Amino acid sequence: MKRIVVLGMPNTGKSTLFNRLTGAGAHVGNWPGVTVDLLAAKILLGDAMVEVIDLPGFYNLHGFSEDEAVVRHFLETQPVNLLLIVLNSSQLDRQLALPLQLRELGIPMCLLLNMSDEANKLGIRIDVPKLEAALQAPAIPLAAKYGTGIEKVRSELIRLLYEHPKLTQANDAAFNQDMQIELELDDLAHRVVTNPITLPVSATDRLDRVLLHPWLGLPIFFLMMFLLFQAIYGLGIPLQDGMGWLFDHLKSRWLEPAVAAWPGPLKSLVLEGLFDGLGTVLTFLPIIAMFFLLIAIVEDSGYLSRAAFLTDALMSRLGLDGRAFVMQLLGFGCNVPAIMGTRIMRSPALRTLTMLIIPFSLCSARLQVILFVVAATFPARAAPIALFSLYLASFVMAFLTAFIWRKRYRNHEPLLLELPSYRLPTWRFLGFEAWRATRQFIAGAGGFIILGVLMVWFLTHFPFNVAVAGPQTMAGWIARGLGPIFEPLGIDNMLSTALLFGFIAKEIVIGALAVIFSVGPNDLSGVLAQRLNWVQAYSFLLFTLIYTPCLSTIAVIKQESKSRKTAAIAVLWPLSLAWLTSFAFYQVARHLL
Amino acid sequence: MSIPLNQLAPDASGTIESIQAGQELRRRLAGLGLRSGIRVQVIRQSPLNGPMQIRVGHTDLIMRAADAAHIEVCPGP
Numbered sequence: 323m324k325r326i327v328v329l330g331m332p333n334t335g336k337s338t339l340f341n342r343l344t345g346a347g348a349h350v351g352n353w354p355g356v357t358v359d360l361l362a363a364k365i366l367l368g369d370a371m372v373e374v375i376d377l378p379g380f381y382n383l384h385g386f387s388e389d390e391a392v393v394r395h396f397l398e399t400q401p402v403n404l405l406l407i408v409l410n411s412s413q414l415d416r417q418l419a420l421p422l423q424l425r426e427l428g429i430p431m432c433l434l435l436n437m438s439d440e441a442n443k444l445g446i447r448i449d450v451p452k453l454e455a456a457l458q459a460p461a462i463p464l465a466a467k468y469g470t471g472i473e474k475v476r477s478e479l480i481r482l483l484y485e486h487p488k489l490t491q492a493n494d495a496a497f498n499q500d501m502q503i504e505l506e507l508d509d510l511a512h513r514v515v516t517n518p519i520t521l522p523v524s525a526t527d528r529l530d531r532v533l534l535h536p537w538l539g540l541p542i543f544f545l546m547m548f549l550l551f552q553a554i555y556g557l558g559i560p561l562q563d564g565m566g567w568l569f570d571h572l573k574s575r576w577l578e579p580a581v582a583a584w585p586g587p588l589k590s591l592v593l594e595g596l597f598d599g600l601g602t603v604l605t606f607l608p609i610i611a612m613f614f615l616l617i618a619i620v621e622d623s624g625y626l627s628r629a630a631f632l633t634d635a636l637m638s639r640l641g642l643d644g645r646a647f648v649m650q651l652l653g654f655g656c657n658v659p660a661i662m663g664t665r666i667m668r669s670p671a672l673r674t675l676t677m678l679i680i681p682f683s684l685c686s687a688r689l690q691v692i693l694f695v696v697a698a699t700f701p702a703r704a705a706p707i708a709l710f711s712l713y714l715a716s717f718v719m720a721f722l723t724a725f726i727w728r729k730r731y732r733n734h735e736p737l738l739l740e741l742p743s744y745r746l747p748t749w750r751f752l753g754f755e756a757w758r759a760t761r762q763f764i765a766g767a768g769g770f771i772i773l774g775v776l777m778v779w780f781l782t783h784f785p786f787n788v789a790v791a792g793p794q795t796m797a798g799w800i801a802r803g804l805g806p807i808f809e810p811l812g813i814d815n816m817l818s819t820a821l822l823f824g825f826i827a828k829e830i831v832i833g834a835l836a837v838i839f840s841v842g843p844n845d846l847s848g849v850l851a852q853r854l855n856w857v858q859a860y861s862f863l864l865f866t867l868i869y870t871p872c873l874s875t876i877a878v879i880k881q882e883s884k885s886r887k888t889a890a891i892a893v894l895w896p897l898s899l900a901w902l903t904s905f906a907f908y909q910v911a912r913h914l915l
Numbered sequence: 916m917s918i919p920l921n922q923l924a925p926d927a928s929g930t931i932e933s934i935q936a937g938q939e940l941r942r943r944l945a946g947l948g949l950r951s952g953i954r955v956q957v958i959r960q961s962p963l964n965g966p967m968q969i970r971v972g973h974t975d976l977i978m979r980a981a982d983a984a985h986i987e988v989c990p991g992p
């Protein structure tokens with residue numbers, strides 16, 4: 323099959339073009355030796371099916387960053403018909419370096435002068451015929467965001483594929499020799515680009531003066547984050563609840579009667595194992611979609627790099643950058659999409675470190691447990707203080723984790739981010755990211771989550787002839803075995819069995835406690851108040867906050883990092899930290915009081 | 916007389932004299948248009964010793980002071 327690759331520096335509009343060309347049919351392709359996800363799509367050009375592949379944005383064919391290595395590796399190993407090079411028209415003075423380097427590969431090229439709308443606004447003029455002659459390649463002005471020029475691109479691609487029907491392997495020598503192109507670049511840019519004498523003070527500058535103001539900048543940032551948070555979860559959580567309700571309904575109305583006659587264990591496997599596992603996966607979908615929809619707007623607007631500018635002073639000391647902080651804050655709604663959101667970071671080390679701190683964000687599921695237990699065991703006056711201290715603990719644990727692991731996941735890439743001019747999102751493509759992320763969540767994490775739910779189901783139900791989650795089940799055995807470990811934390815066997823359930827999803831801890839104590843949810847408060855003093859309760863809450871993130875979070879960490887080791891660290895590290903914290907708290911508090 | 920870029924005050928500009936960095940950083944910088952002979956302008960500095968915003972041609976960039984210290988500029992209009 324014929325093959326076209328889309329190349330360009332970051333932020334030149336590659337994805338926008340790719341989406342325009344390929345519609346929603348893109349999938350994540352797998353290529354030998356390539357560890358990052360590449361989007362690929364098959365489209366009909368003229369009368370031929372053509373595979374279009376979107377390579378990561380990169381600055382230099384001979385550079386050392388991860389993305390640059392991916393591009394190089396791809397071009398070294400995969401023959402292609404055509405390089406489709408996307409350039410930002412208002413930055414040709416430096417972006418033309420890319421076609422000058424790529425020319426050496428000896429593969430036919432086509433240049434797309436994207437963002438021509440912005441160049442026009444800035445008064446930048448480009449001599450297209452001269453450029454074509456100099457680089458021996460067709461060049462097409464384009465505004466991918468608005469679709470201007472797309473038809474021209476399509477017909478030019480058809481013509482070029484007709485002209486170059488054979489796959490071409492890149493000329494190997496070109497990867498090794500790093501030619502001095504700077505003189506040629508300056509000369510070329512000088513000849514084909516005419517800059518206006520003075521730039522008008524753009525709207526971006528005026529906005530930046532407020533949004534990046536030394537004193538106002540951070541308060542505005544937190545306000546923006548608050549609004550974003552409200553928007554994502556204000557809309558997402560009700561949708562999630564609705565989905566959960568729908569599932570319960572389906573279960574009680576339809577599934578339960580259908581399997582009523584089945585033998586007990588099999589019925590339970592279907593109802594509490596398979597169906598609940600499936601339900602767990604599906605209830606995440608609305609929130610992931612919502613998250614990616616709104617994050618795409620913020621990212622497109624250009625504000626995300628500004629957030630990095632504002633918060634980097636703190637985050638750089640922790641080995642992170644400002645974007646990590648944004649994701650950490652959004653993790654307070656739900657960790658799962660926040661971890662998927664780390665995709666906006668390119669450095670793998672930085673991403674991994676961020677994925678390790680996000681699970682400490684006190685998500686809304688844990689909040690349900692905490693609110694319930696606090697209300698049951700703390701006097702009304704002390705309750706807000708307890709709650710606040712747990713939020714504080716959440717930040718302390720995250721920053722402590724970053725601080726401790728920052729050496730191991732040292733990010734070698736300097737913080738060099740472009741501050742793009744502010745842009746309005748293109749509504750037409752907004753849904754794409756959301757749709758893609760949800761699909762990937764189902765494909766990448768769904769199976770793992772269902773398996774985990776089945777495992778916990780087995781532990782808490784086997785052997786089948788005793789009370790669910792009771793002392794005679796496997797879970798009961800495990801809890802007894804772990805007794806000596808939990809005892810110094812003031813957490814008894816029944817509570818630790820509930821924590822085992824919490825591994826599936828934190829919000830079911832309360833439901834699990836009700837099952838374990840065999841009381842209705844309404845009487846649970848009373849039982850807890852009787853059995854736990856506030857020191858034990860707080861120790862339990864600290865442990866609940868910090869310990870192993872829920873199954874879905876682990877599943878997406880594994881999916882996003884593509885590393886079992888990272889997933890293992892994400893399980894074991896919080897577990898150890900939780901134990902140490904609860905231990906320290908319980909022992910000190912017990913002896914003081 | 917040249918000074919490191921991170922010592923250039925907001926609103927001041929200068930011309931890059933040399934970049935005293937390893938090959939890797941130099942290439943990253945060149946990819947963003949930062950090379951000898953190029954004029955840069957400091958737009959602002961983020962509070963608490965955070966990164967600085969600089970303008971090269973039509974591109975605005977943010978970089979940390981530690982990285983900017985590798986870039987020697989000759990202050991000028």
Ligand SMILES: Nc1nc2c(ncn2[C@@H]2O[C@H](COP(=O)(O)OP(=O)(O)O)[C@@H](O)[C@H]2O)c(=O)[nH]1
Binds near residue numbers: 468746
């Ligand atoms: N004004 C303008 N903006 C564009 C154009 N093409 C893309 N963009 C915007 O540029 C930003 C970066 O685009 P994206 O496709 O994500 O770039 P990529 O990083 O190269 O994949 C987005 O906010 C787009 O909406 C265009 O032709 N004109």
